[in-house]
Amino acid sequence: MENVATDENWKTCFSQLAPGLVLFARQWARSSADAEDIVQEAFVRFWRKQHDIANRGLLYAAVRSIALDFLRRDSRRARRESTAASETDQTVQPMFEIEDESQRALVAALDLLPNEQREVLVMKIWNDLTFAEIASALEISQNTAASRYRYALATLKKNLPPV
Amino acid sequence: MNDFSEIEDKLRKLRPVQPSVDLMTRIELALAEARPGESLHQGNRSASTAGVLPRERRFHFNWVSLGLGLAAAAALVLFARFQLERPVKKTPALASITPIPQFSSTNSTAQFVPAGLTQVVYHTRDEGLHFPNNSEQPMRRVRSHTRETLRWRNPTTGASLRISYPSEEVSLVPVTGQ
Numbered sequence: 001m002e003n004v005a006t007d008e009n010w011k012t013c014f015s016q017l018a019p020g021l022v023l024f025a026r027q028w029a030r031s032s033a034d035a036e037d038i039v040q041e042a043f044v045r046f047w048r049k050q051h052d053i054a055n056r057g058l059l060y061a062a063v064r065s066i067a068l069d070f071l072r073r074d075s076r077r078a079r080r081e082s083t084a085a086s087e088t089d090q091t092v093q094p095m096f097e098i099e100d101e102s103q104r105a106l107v108a109a110l111d112l113l114p115n116e117q118r119e120v121l122v123m124k125i126w127n128d129l130t131f132a133e134i135a136s137a138l139e140i141s142q143n144t145a146a147s148r149y150r151y152a153l154a155t156l157k158k159n160l161p162p163v
Numbered sequence: 164m165n166d167f168s169e170i171e172d173k174l175r176k177l178r179p180v181q182p183s184v185d186l187m188t189r190i191e192l193a194l195a196e197a198r199p200g201e202s203l204h205q206g207n208r209s210a211s212t213a214g215v216l217p218r219e220r221r222f223h224f225n226w227v228s229l230g231l232g233l234a235a236a237a238a239l240v241l242f243a244r245f246q247l248e249r250p251v252k253k254t255p256a257l258a259s260i261t262p263i264p265q266f267s268s269t270n271s272t273a274q275f276v277p278a279g280l281t282q283v284v285y286h287t288r289d290e291g292l293h294f295p296n297n298s299e300q301p302m303r304r305v306r307s308h309t310r311e312t313l314r315w316r317n318p319t320t321g322a323s324l325r326i327s328y329p330s331e332e333v334s335l336v337p338v339t340g341q
Contacts, residue, residue, distance in 0.1 A: 011187075018186060023179040031291045036186050044193045096177045106173055125174045153167040160170070 013053050014043065020127035021063055026095050027119060028067035030074065038067045056129055057136030064119070064137065109159045117152035124149055231327070234312070238325035275324060278316035284309045292338060302335040 018039065025035035025042075042062040051058050098104050110118065123129040123137065134145040286308040292301045312327040 014187065014190065018182045019179045022182045022186075032180065032183070033288050033290055036182055036189075039182070040186065040190050040193055043190050047194055094180055096179055098177075102173070103177055106177060110174075121174070125171065126177075126179055150167070153170050156174075157167065157170045 010047075010053065017056070017059070017127070020122075021059075023095060023126055024060060024119070024122050025063050025067050027115065027122065028064075028071045034070065034074070035067075038063060038070055042066050056127070057133035060123060060127070060129065060133070060137040061139075105160060106156070109156050112159065113152055113155060117148045117155070120145055120148040121152045231310075234325070234327060238323075238327075241323050241325070244322065274317045274319055275315040276318065278314040278323060280314070281312040282309050283312075293335070295335060301338045303338050305334050305336060307332045307334070 021039045021042070022032065022035045025038040026032065029035040029038060042059065045066070046059050046062050096103070096107055098107060110121070113121065119138070120134055123134045124131075129137070131142045131145045131149070135142045138145065284307050288306045290304040290306055293304050294300075295302055309330050309332060310327060311330055312325060315324040317323070
């Protein structure tokens with residue numbers, strides 16, 4: 001894959017990756033708007049450094065890094081705002097387009113997964129990253145990425161009610 | 164891995180919520196904004212992003228900055244003009260060593276009357292649904308960034324004064340019809 005992408009490559013790349021990237025960022029953000037801000041910043045940073053557009057592991061690493069920074073800032077801000085705003089103020093924004101009750105149960109089970117397993121699952125299922133790419137993004141070994149994925153699936157399978 | 168094929172299929176059927184339609188536009192704008200500061204591989208970047216980053220958008224952004232700059236400059240010029248005109252019209256040369264300046268200062272300030280308020284909303288962001296104070300009624304939280312400009316005018320001299328500042332407003336809108 002050549003390093004310099006064409007205009008259409010950038011557009012196509014982003015339009016294909018955007019839903020998955022925003023979903024990935026939503027794990028740390030409190031709202032879709034925040035997740036989109038994170039993705040925007042990551043994409044700009046990625047473009048500025050002229051990284052290979054095909055290097056998706058690096059792109060997800062950028063999203064994760066910015067999201068964690070955002071989370072740290074956001075929790076400080078939340079602490080400040082909690083004195084002025086209601087403590088029970090709760091964000092209700094779906095991460096998925098839920099079609100039936102079984103999907104609702106699946107999303108609920110997904111929410112209960114440990115973060116380290118869920119992020120692998122999100123990258124694998126909804127972003128089609130390989131374990132090599134996931135390992136690169138998370139700076140872990142491929143075996144660790146694969147085992148987290150398997151643990152996540154096993155937990156989901158165990159927690160889901162039988163159909 | 165085959166043990167998990169069923170759960171994998173179920174997961175793949177879940178469709179993530181689509182990002183907002185303006186995300187691509189915002190990214191194009193952000194990239195266009197980032198462009199001037201770049202120094203590495205300038206040639207490559209120009210070639211690879213020319214269509215993604217239309218120059219018109221960047222020009223639009225500069226236009227706003229230019230407008231704000233011009234407004235500030237105009238206010239400064241008007242204020243300076245007012246300050247220069249005042250001693251020529253009202254005070255003789257000897258007035259500079261008398262208590263008169265204090266009088267004229269309070270007098271001219273009192274002559275300024277409010278002439279208008281302009282509020283320009285240049286960015287709004289929907290922050291989703293919230294349930295404030297344990298209420299069952301969902302509220303949509305919308306954050307708006309605005310620039311407010313206050314103007315005063317002195318009817319006798321025609322001088323005007325303008326102050327412009329940014330502000331942020333968070334509003335809760337009740338959601339109905341569900």
